[in-house]
Amino acid sequence: MKIAVIGxxxxxxxxxxxxxxxxHEVVGADKDAxxxxxxxxxxxxIxxxxxxxxxxxAVAQKRLSFTTDLSIAVAGADIVLLAVGTPPRLRDGEADLAFVYAAAREVAGLIDRFTVVVTKSTVPVGTGDEIERLMTRARPDASFAVASNPEFLxxxxAIGDFQRPDRVVxxxxxxxxxxxxxxxxxxxxEQNVPILATDRRTAELxxxxSNAFLAVKISYINEMADLCESVGADVREVALGMxxxxxxxxxxxNAGPGYGGSCFxxxxxxxxxxxxxxxVPMRIVQESLAVNDARKRRMALKVIDALDGRAEGASVAILGLTFKPETDDMREAPSIPLIEALQRAGARIRAHDPEGIENARAVLDDVEFFDDPYECAAGADAAVLITDWKSLKALDLGRLGHGMRRRVLVDFRxxxxxxEAERHGFALTAIGRPSEK
Ligand code: NAD
Known part of the structure; x- marks a missing residue:
């Protein structure tokens, strides 16, 4: 099959x-030259x-090529997948469908046979209907169908998730x-992955x-973590038992500093x-959003508490910046509001991330970046682990503490x-269990 992937x-x-x-024979097209x-x-x-x-x-086998020219990608394609961004609109948080509609309009002008135009981007219910309308208006003579195939990677x-998904919709x-x-x-x-075929609106929803349910689950355990801290229970064991x-x-x-990323x-x-x-009120989703926003802002207070309330002039080493490990993606990362709040409280920020420094530079001001986590922590008053990269979980706490001015460790993961932290003289603050300070 010939496939065009837009974005x-x-x-x-x-x-x-x-x-x-x-x-399949695939052409990937992007406006970003x-x-x-x-x-x-x-x-x-990325x-x-x-x-x-x-x-x-795939490129060596000549099954995959790339172009900025959508006409090359769409010519002769059986399926055109729209995988462009759908960021939140600044004024109201609604999904901004400008990229999706622009791509669909352009594709409409280019199709030359029966083509299935598929939204792989996450789009609100009814977007497929609107794409169908605008494509029909743009090309009343064209033969096409619009379908939804949401992505869950x-x-x-991402590769394992794509090749061995729980389901395809x-x-x-x-x-x-x-x-x-x-x-x-x-x-x-053939691998017995469930393929759920349904109508377009249902697939979009x-x-x-799914994503809102997962977000609710995270906010639920995060609130449970707060209760654990107050009653002297351990949220990891509560989560295990649940x-x-x-x-x-x-x-x-996994209780943590609140969810981030480009999706939730x-x-x-x-x-x-x-x-x-x-x-149709969705109060549970609404509350989980509020809980998460408040949590991300509040996490800086944990660090300030760990510094005995004195952030002014303190040097804080942030370990892990991306919204999760194994990605360079900084979109909505919990590290951003946390760092900004610490800066407002007067702290100086040093930061390390295995892959995210380049993207972090674009969104964070007045932060000193380090390729090496130990150099990052050198001279700091506190080290704060935000993203649980394998390399950071494996840090040698003895070596880390050796260079620090004070052995204060805040572990959000x-x-x-x-x-082990105690053995190396650290005062440890963690989520969802009584402070070890
Ligand atoms: P992204 O920002 O990484 O990539 C989008 C790409 O589309 C960009 O390279 C951009 O240049 C390109 N683009 C925009 N308009 C175009 C046009 N008219 N023609 C050609 N290219 C165009 O976004 P992403 O993270 O890959 O997300 C894409 C969609 O998939 C979003 O709707 C997102 O919600 C959804 N999604 C993302 C993930 C994830 O983990 N990132 C998972 C599941 C679903």
Missing amino acids: TGYVGLVSAACFAGWG RKIAALRRGELP YEPGLDRLVDE REGS IGANDSRARELLQALYAPLR IKYA GLDHRIGAGFL PKDTLALLRTSQDHA HAFDPA
Whole structure:
């Protein structure tokens, strides 16, 4: 099958490389000429484990190519996947569909045979209807169907998630579109991955319903962590005890500094806007959003408490900046509000991240960055672990503490063993258990 993927960001590039790996002929198109130039040079514009090898192989086998020219990508394509961004609109938090509609309009002018135009981007219910309307207006003569195929991959484990997903959701109101999408995912059907074929609106909603549910689960365990701190219980054991119950499941029960990233904050907000537009209150989602926002802001107070209330003039080493490990993505990372709040309180910030420094520079002011975590902590009054990269969880606490002015450690990810921290003379503050200070 010939496939065009419009947008070569985290989702588009991974999808394009994986589809090519299954033997399809794929062209990835992006408006960002710098991204395409990098891809053509054999360089990845993003960090995602294993993606470089997959892209290299597909390009070498001539199954994957890149262009800035949508007409090259769309010519002869059976399926056009829209994988452009849908960021939150500044004025109201609704999903900004400008990129999706612009791409769909352009695609409408280019299709030359029956083509299935598929939203892989996360789009609110009814977007497929609107794409169908605008494409019909732009090209009344064209033969096409619009379908929804939401993506559930996670940055950092995107390839495994794409190649071995829990399920694939296909939303199509047109039988030819449904059959083409079933054929696209045939390798997964052979592996017995459930492929849920449903109507377009239902598919669009499944994505939001799933992400909002996970966001609620995180906020739930985060509030439980606060209660644990007050009553002297340990949230990790509470989560373990809850997660062993199959009805609950162990995933997404890690208490932390609040969720971030390019999906949960924007998708929960967009779902809320949809619910408001339809006058259907979703109070649980609304509260979980508020809980998360407040939490992200409040986390700086934990660091200030650990510094005995004196942030003014203190030097704080932040370990891990990206919204999760194994990605360079800084979108909505909890590190950002935490660092800004510490700066407002008068602290000086030094920071390290294995992959995120370049993107962090673009969103953080007055931060000194270090490639080496030990150099980052040298002379600091406190070290704060925000993102649980493997390399940071494996830090030698003796060496870390050796260079620090004060041995104060704030662990937002349960990365360090309290006994080990104590052995190295650290006063440890962690989430969801009584402070070891
Ligand atoms: P991204 O910002 O990394 O990439 C989007 C790309 O689209 C950019 O490279 C941009 O230049 C390109 N683009 C925009 N308009 C274009 C146009 N008209 N023609 C060609 N290219 C265009 O975004 P992402 O993280 O890959 O997310 C894409 C979508 O997938 C979003 O809707 C997101 O919610 C959804 N999603 C993301 C993830 C994730 O983990 N990142 C997971 C599941 C779903």
